[in-house]
Amino acid sequence: MHASRSGYTTNNMNILENVPLSGYSTMRLGGNAAYLSEINQKIEVTEAVAWAKERNLPIIMIGVGSNIVWKDEGFPGLILVNKIMGFEVFSEDEENIYITAGAGENWDSVVERAVATGKSGLEYLSLIPGTVGGAPVQNIGAYGHELAETFVSLEAYDMQTGGLVNIPAIECEFGYRTSRFKTTDRGRFLITSLTLHLIKQIQEPVYYHWLEDYLKTHQITHPSPTDIRRAVIEIRRSRLPDPTLVANVGSFFANPIVSSDKYQELVEQHPRLASWPSRCFWDLPDGSYKVAAGALLEYIGFKDFHDETTGMATWQNQALVLVNEHANSTADLLAFKKIIVDKVKQIFDMTLEQEPELLPIASL
Ligand SMILES: Cc1cc2nc3c(=O)[nH]c(=O)nc-3n(C[C@H](O)[C@H](O)[C@H](O)COP(=O)(O)OP(=O)(O)OC[C@H]3O[C@@H](n4cnc5c(N)ncnc54)[C@H](O)[C@@H]3O)c2cc1C
Known part of the structure; x- marks a missing residue:
């Protein structure tokens, strides 16, 4: 050296x-x-x-x-x-397929290759930016599905023991946009690869109206994984900015989970508020609801909202995405975030949680 x-x-x-x-x-x-x-x-x-x-x-x-x-x-x-690459199909039969992908692979190119096998499991997670290794950290999800549904295990270097370990799904503590890699064991594991399990199956009903609308418009009654991937890509392209062209980190706030009482209070005030009951998700407490944070922001005028002082804005087609137009610093971004969080608290009495990580955290 x-x-x-x-x-x-x-x-x-x-x-x-x-x-x-x-x-x-x-x-x-x-x-x-x-x-x-x-x-x-x-x-x-x-x-x-x-x-x-x-x-x-x-x-x-x-x-x-x-x-x-x-x-x-x-x-x-x-x-x-x-930047560790690799994509391997290591077990396949009529019903199942197992793949292992290097942590540095582009997530969507792995989804593309997985969908091409004809098996189901990753199609709803099409076009999510980032790498394979980043995916389990916040248990990436979209359109009512998440990584945990197909995840078998990952391989990682354990900073505590100084060697490679294999961690099965059951030990990952996956939850809504979270895992042990983001909470109790943040920074401990350096992920080198993921193993995923796809299956042959009839698609479940879709819960998201944009997807339902797409399938209706294209007269698709029994969508294949390829149909779903196509729909997801088209919808995402129309609603979300491409991070290679527009500076953003996707949804800046997680969709809040609220109790049934709070949900009733919200829909009385805003009858068209987009939300999903707990039965749509395996990891939500019974009787709770997931509320579309983007819709909350839209209600209070934060869609396509530009703030000259901080140089930040919310995206024209999705208020949940904060965009760096000409901010000079992260302090500008956090000042803009505060404007939004304070207003949501004032109007809805709810506290929005930031989804992307602010790094480094103090303990690192
Ligand atoms: C336009 C846009 C849309 C998005 N849409 C979605 C969406 O629909 N659903 C969703 O869940 N997310 C979404 N995201 C967020 C993001 O794409 C995902 O969280 C993605 O998995 C991050 O991957 P990354 O490689 O960029 O990770 P990074 O941002 O580089 O890292 C994220 C965290 O993971 C850790 N990490 C990353 N790689 C490793 C590794 N190999 N080993 C150990 N730790 C690691 C980092 O330390 C950090 O804590 C979106 C982002 C954008 C910009």
């Missing part, structure tokens, strides 16, 4: 120094990382961890930063950008 002007070189890796993190979040804000390196093979994880340990530096592994907002103060440790 030797030091150079721009960083360090070890056996397999190049470690860059003082790197702007705005290039590693699709919101394009944030300070600098002291060190940053791409990880292309599993062996490099061990090497990177040893390098950081020698210098007593914290580590964060990331994908493409489509769910990260970096703090303005940056990160005084080593960022590992996961």
Whole structure:
């Protein structure tokens, strides 16, 4: 290993120094990382961890930063950008198919390949930005489905034991947009691959009106996984900004889960409020409702809302997406967020929770 002007070189890796993190979040804000390196093979994880340990530096592994907002103060440790590739179908019969994908693979290209097998399970999660490794961290979901439904296990480097481990679904503590990787064991596991199980099945009824409308318009009564993928891609393209063109991290707030009483109160005030009962989701408490946070924001005038002071806006077709038009800092973004959260609290007496992670958190 030797030091150079721009960083360090070890056996397999190049470690860059003082790197702007705005290039590693699709919101394009944030300070600098002291060190940053791409990880292309599993062996490099061990090497990177040893390098950081020698210098007593914290580590964060990331994908493409489509769910990260970096703090303005940056990160005084080593960022590992996961680029571990691989896609393998390792067991297939008439009814089932198991696939393993490298954590650095683009999520949607894995969905595309999975759907092409004709088996079901990932089609509703089409076109979600990010990597395979980022997906279990918040148990990605869309249109009433989530990763946990197909997830078998993942392989990760365990920072506590210093070796590779295999973690089955039952130990991942998946919930609505969460898992142990985002809560109790945040930062402990550096994910290297995922194994997923797809099955041959008749599609369940769709619960989302945009999807229902698409299928009706296209006269599709028995949609195949390919039909659902096509519908999801078309709907997402019409409603969400492409993060490679418009700086954003997708839905900025999670859809709130409310009690039946609170739900009744909300629909009395706003009869057309989009919401879903707990029976549509395996992980919601009985009798509760999931309320569309985007609809709440729309009701109070936050759709296509532009704030010149902070340089932030909400997206024209989906109020839940905050867009960085010309913000100078994450402080600007957080000031804009506060305007929205305060107004929702005042009008609906509800507290919106931020979905993308604000990193680094204090304990890292
Ligand atoms: C336009 C848009 C639409 C979106 N739509 C959806 C949606 O419909 N549903 C949804 O759930 N999400 C959505 N998202 C959020 C985002 O796409 C997902 O959360 C995605 O899984 C993040 O992947 P990533 O590789 O970018 O992870 P990053 O943003 O890089 O990282 C997110 C978190 O995961 C950790 N992490 C990432 N990779 C690894 C790894 N290999 N090992 C250990 N930890 C890791 C990071 O440390 C961080 O804590 C959307 C985002 C955008 C920009």
